Amino acid sequence: MSLENYQGYVERCCRCSCCKFVPLQKVRGIKHSYVCPSISKYNFNAYSGGGRLLTIKSMLRNKTSYNDKLKEIVYNCQMCGACGVSCNYAMDIEVMEPISEFRIRCVQDGQTHPALEKVITSLRTTNSMVSVTGKRSDWALGMNLKDITKDKVEVFYFAGCLSSYEKHNLAQSIARLLQQAGVNFGIAGEAEMCCGGRAYQMGYEADFLAQAKKNMALIQKTGIKTLVTGCADCYQAFKVLYDKFNLKGDLQILHITEYLRQLIQAGKLTLSRRVDLNVTYHDPCRLGRLGEPWIHWEGTQMPGTRYMFDPPKEYRRGEHGVYEPPRDVLRSIPGLILTEMDRIKEYAWCCGAGGGVNESNPEFSIWTAKERIEEAESTGARTLVTACPWCEKNFDEAIKATGSKLKVFDIVELVENAIQKGDTNAPK
Amino acid sequence: MHLSKEIYAEIENIVGPENICGDPAIMPSYHDSEIGAVVLPKDAEEVQAIVKLCNKHKIQFIAMSTGFIRAQIPRGSIYLDLRRMNHIIEINEENMYAVVEPYVTSAELQAELFKRGLNCSIKGSGSQCTSIIRGHGHMDISTSGDDRNQLAMEWVTPAGDLIRLGSLGSVNEWFCGDGPGPSLRGVISGRGSGDALAEGGVITKSAMKLYHWPGPVEFPLEGNSPNYNLKEMPAHFMIRYFSFPSVDKMYEAELKIGESEIAFELMGFNVAMLSANVSSSLEKEIQFLEKAKKEVQGPGFYVIIAANSQEEFEYNQKVLEQIITETGGKSLKLVEDPRVAGILLIHGIRICASIRETFRSRAPGGKAYGFQIMGQRDVCIKWIGEAAERKKKLIEKGLGADDGGVFFGWSVEHSHLGKTEIFFDPSPDPRSVEAILAWQQETAWNALNNHLAVPTHLPLEIIGPRVSNYHIWSKKMDEAFNPNGVTIFLPSLTG
Secondary structure (H helix, E strand, O other): OOHHHHHHHHOOOOOOOHHHEOOHHHOOOOOOOEOOHHHHHHOOHHHOHHHHHHHHHHHHOOOOOOOHHHHHHHHOOOOOOHHHHHHOOOOOOOOHHHHHHHHHHHHHOOOOOHHHHHHHHHHHHHOOOOOOOOOOOHHHOOOOOEEOOOOOOOEEEEOOHHHHHOOHHHHHHHHHHHHHOOOOEEEOHHHOOOOOHHHHHHOOHHHHHHHHHHHHHHHHHHOOOEEEEOOHHHHHHHHHHHHHOOOOOOOEEEEHHHHHHHHHHOOOOOOOOOOOOEEEEOOOOOOOHHHOOOOOOOOEEOOOOOOOEEOOOOOOOOOOOOOHHHHHHHHOOOOOEEOOOOOOHHHOOOOOOOOOHHHHOHHHHHHHHHHHHHHHHHOOOOEEEEOOHHHHHHHHHHHHHHOOOOEEEEHHHHHHHOOOOOOOOOOO | OOOOHHHHHHHHHHHOHHHEEOOHHHHHHOOOOOOOEEEOOOOHHHHHHHHHHHHHHOOOEEEEOOOOOOOOOOOOOEEEEHHHOOOEEEEEOOOOEEEEOOOOEHHHHHHHHHOOOEEEOOOOOOOOOEOOOOOOOOOHHHHOOHHHHEEEEEEEOOOOOEEEEOHHHHHOOOOOOOOOOOOOHHHHHOOOOOOOOOOOOEEEEEEEEEEEOOOOOOOOEEOOOOOOEEOOOOOOEEEEEEEOOOHHHHHHHHHHHHHHOOOOEEEOOOHHHHHHHHOOOHHHHHHHHHHHHHHOOOOEEEEEEEOOOHHHHHHHHHHHHHHHHHHOOEEOHHHHOHHHHHHHHHHHHHOOOHHHHHOOOOOOOOOOEEEEEEEEHHHHHHHHHHHHHHHHHHHHOOOOOOOOOOOEEEEEOOOOEEEEEEEEOOOOOOOHHHHHHHHHHHHHHHHHHOOOOOOOOOOHHHHHHHOOOHHHHHHHHHHHHOOOOOEOOOOOOOO
8 A cells, every 4th residue: 555545544633642642541640651652752743653644644735845854753663553552442543554654655765764774785685684693593503403495394483583693592492392392393594584574664665575575485385384483573574564465375373472372272381390480571562462463455435424434444453462372371380470561462662672763763762671671670570571582682781771680581481491301302 | 944043042942952843844743834843841930931932022832731632823833742741749638639730641640549549520522631621521420620620720821920829829739729819710711712721821730629539449451452341340330321202301310310419420422422432443333323323212311320338329329210210211221231331431430432432433634513512501401402403404404414413411510500512513515514604603693692601603702792891801811911912822622
């Protein structure tokens, strides 16, 4: 869809400011009532979800032109989707889609951010979203894992760029758990390529599509029907974005937390070792609210003043994100106490790493993470658990910057700790 | 930039460079006009300094909190975005008031109050709006409305003076708006036609009256947005929607409920608004409305009972049952469904679905025509009821959006006072807006000529001579408080 297709939606913003707050029913007090990092940090209304829609409306009416300030506003957004959830509590409009489409338009018009240009230029040559050090499959050395390009497997474990090059522990933990559960899985090794999801968030639609097509060509060649990943960005890319562009086919996409829940419920993994931790869980945006399935829809506006369509349009309001699987996994760990933060699930505060902000404005990215660290600490928990390496990385950096005593773990690490070391096939 | 570099620099010196912006890129997100600069003051001192500067240079300014209002702001004016003034200064449980800054929303304040067994008045515009806005809302029968809840205030006048009103001005306490100390509540919040915050100058802090809350610290909710619902109805809470054979019977019931003091809330939603409130999409709203229309016998309202004990709860229920029997009311079965009752209850108390009722189905721009009148309820019903009949005729001709020709309203305090509202959205017919404007004018003149109300939508010079030459006094007040004409008075949100 082009930006012009969203004109009807952006025209309907009534400037109520709901996009700035968690859904009003969930406001628990004066603290943690804000949901959008961008307006919370920069305060001027243009940084809010509604402000962005009104800016797009003005652009579509040729009343606003590009300038440095506009670009600064456009790129200072994690594209976390929280504004859309809060808006869609009441309004039947698209929020995140036009905001995303506007960023794509900026890139197409050459209105790019130099830091993001650098990342994408690198992606085009390395197939990676992060700096390449060593080989992509170095993390798997000595693990004796199957290769999907050579071996017949049922499940493809897609490690993703960050786990492949920086967070080896996470990829290794996942692989060991899958081995422990007896899953017939494989990895793509050196053939694995960036999913393209973060390129899409940055506005580089063409580069995203190039990555998506390469990945799906590889997968289709193997005949694999199920892909599992431990990265929320990869998960959303394969499950939602590939589907949006009709590239996913019937490939089943599972986040590792969904798969672990299945394996635990099926008795293939037994968590019997106590992990005496008081933890709080951070919902990654792209596993949670933005992880809900894409809805294919085409229709025409019905006559009359109501903005309704034939056939009826179903909006993605964040209701059907992946919220319970990670919590169920945590609840199945003996000794672990889960204490929730004020902002959770569809109205969780973003970690700050998304939308290219991590690369284009690290200070804002860390500021956003610090806000979450403070919220996590306010629960009394000493451990912050998440389910995405990008979140974990950003939280680690924020903790270093603040001197917080909070520990950050990926949920996979805790599951591995909960498996008796004496068990057969227990992780090493 | 529509502001000189010198003036911009002067403001920058007051608030710091990160809290002023004159770049055209941010203006569409405000009011689609050529604002001189948007400024983010952090406290009353900064507000006062900016307002004085505006007076010095004869620049117009306007202050806004969450900004839920649409208006054309004059080119080159200063827009004070009060976002950074977002602190609850004090919650005084003993004397039952809260002192808040303008960007504290009703949702935030109410949530803090629930923790303390207290509640506040929330306006119908929704709990995303400032908690110090003047106006009316769903809980008016138990919390009243308008400026009844505004106690002492700190006010930067349009001329840039900082005035402490009510008891704040005499004994440095926040408990009273009318004294001991100077009372100017009528001047700063009762004047003009709008519901906007700070119709003149800027209210920088206000003490708001608090009320007892018999409910839980938090509602036990299940589900994800947009389908939150109560896990279970809190103890001693009940909600029902009643329809009546006639407007007269409905008002008789309102009056009896108000006088018997049994209701926590009485809100006169018509079934279209009820349907919008409980439905998470337009399609579901229409489905609900079709079912509700078949079940109701006429105009209606919903009632919430919230009691402190089982005995009080049973008493209130019995009295309500008696009143409904006497007035021929009929409970809407759809709302007796616990799922629907749960949604309506949490929305009715936390006022978090106002946008569904007002803007979800409205045409782009959100412009609504009509009247929102606070006054003697029976008189307003008579006046607006007649307007509703003329509205129906225009709808039949295709000259207005078809909402059944409804109007609605609700009780304030003991139901002798009330808020009565009628909206009229245009239809796609190109003659529609003109027809509605004519309807609006006729309705306003009817009020004036038949001594039913002091209407909006007529010039002050016409209304003034009928009401003690109000226009002359209004002009004198302008000259006294706004000598340089720098404060911008906004029209009503929907006027």
